[in-house]
Amino acid sequence: MNLLLAINGWDRVIWQERFQKLLPERQVLLAGPEIDPAGIHYAACWKHTPGSLAALGQAKALFSLGAGVDHLMLDPDLPDAPIVRIVDPDLTGRMTEWVVWQCLDWLRQGPLYRRQQAARTWHDDRHQPAAQDVRVGVMGLGVLGLDAIERLRSLRFAVSGWSRSAKQIPGVRTYAGEAGLAAFLAQTDILVVLMPLTPETAGMINETLLRQLARDGRLGGPVLLNAGRGGLQVEADILAALEDGTLKGASLDVFQTEPLPSQSPLWLHPSVMVTPHNAAMSHPDAIAKAIVEQIRNLESGQSLMHVVNRSRGY
């Protein structure tokens, strides 16, 4: 009943300490070639080395340590165990903070007023729209999308949602699937991308999609926010859309290559806000606690929560 930590790109020791503290009676092992798979019933993963989990024939669950499971899905050699996504109120709240922060920064013309401040210019805009005049469209209606919608509505933004399959949200207009996409985009001033990365959604934020955003909004052009996955977006298309006015601005927390290469024109583009994939950092304390709770529940006969549909990819 031991736990394997298969982590790349993060500090593994921090995670090992957290889990060991919560599972004092078990071994919490770091993945490596010398690990004996016998007795390992669980793996907690973040960008694990593909193939490195193949020998875990006794695995009862594979847990993701961060939002999204695309890092697991990329591996064709996974053991046949349930894949469990992380749903953590702390992580959800942080993602919503980032989304609302950036929606407000575009609504209230943060880039303009910061430039004016640097020039010591006192000038206000008598045509400043209010939140209720600006339509935010959220793509992806999972736990993250729903929480962002609730808080954006509290701030009086005009919010709608789009998801692959139809979803009802009381008081919110929703659109679904290929058939609903054009109508959704045509009434969206700020597009908030919180979709999972799957073969279907990869590269979906491209020129064709951006050209369908609303042209009649109060911000002087549509704005893109992506806090989902860099693989959802085509950065060359985003840059072209910013150049020709298809987009007014973009706030990006995720990129096709991370860290964002220093030669990327996104870094110094005056209409782009770049954050270093930290919109919703996994907090080891909260995540480890949630995973250990799932392990204990499973062993006491309950079902795992938040199990991924492998064929759907999320």
Place this chain on the structure above:
Amino acid sequence: MNLLLAINGWDRVIWQERFQKLLPERQVLLAGPEIDPAGIHYAACWKHTPGSLAALGQAKALFSLGAGVDHLMLDPDLPDAPIVRIVDPDLTGRMTEWVVWQCLDWLRQGPLYRRQQAARTWHDDRHQPAAQDVRVGVMGLGVLGLDAIERLRSLRFAVSGWSRSAKQIPGVRTYAGEAGLAAFLAQTDILVVLMPLTPETAGMINETLLRQLARDGRLGGPVLLNAGRGGLQVEADILAALEDGTLKGASLDVFQTEPLPSQSPLWLHPSVMVTPHNAAMSHPDAIAKAIVEQIRNLESGQSLMHVVNRSRGY
């Protein structure tokens, strides 16, 4: 039953057009030396010339066109008519947008990440606090303070409030008066000032007050937000507090002198966000409609709403 508009610093003609459209049967006059006070029963004011309303002996109400009535209270020669403050959901919502925007920008380290972006630096902060780790203290629990508190809570900030006289807000810790001020400040990481300007509150945001803010918070020092009135703050004390670390940062929409003089060190201070007194702009359409509604209600025998207590000053 005519209406006088006594406005300085704003475009009077826009206001005259709006009111005339809503009151087609009456004269809507612009204040000036040649105006005959006979038949003028109402005045709508923004920074009127002191003394210029003295002759309005028939006045039934003096309306403020923007948030706050300190501009009226400064005039010792007002006619003896009720002073009516503006309470407008549009204006309230805009103020809350500004407050939440700036709270999130400090929470999410906007200044740091914008500097990093300008240097093409990909670096995240593993100690990023969540909203619930940060304590926002709102000074002033009128309509604006209460709305800001509700939306800040929706985003999970830890919110408390202070007002001159005791107020109960379900689920929110409140403090009152001189006796409660020190305890309120000692547990405040982000101080949001939404108080009226009165002889008692003038200059209240000074060195003595700033030194009492929490030193044990998660932001690395307390932050000041003032969207109330410039006269509430002592800018020399704010600058000194930023220099010696008493304050980590400040977002200021209002100033002792407006427009903010170009020689003010606030303009280019790296820890100060300056906006040009536009946190909550009075929108002529919404404000004129609310005032005309009050006039019609009064004339049909109802009471005026939002009448100011002259001795209290708000």
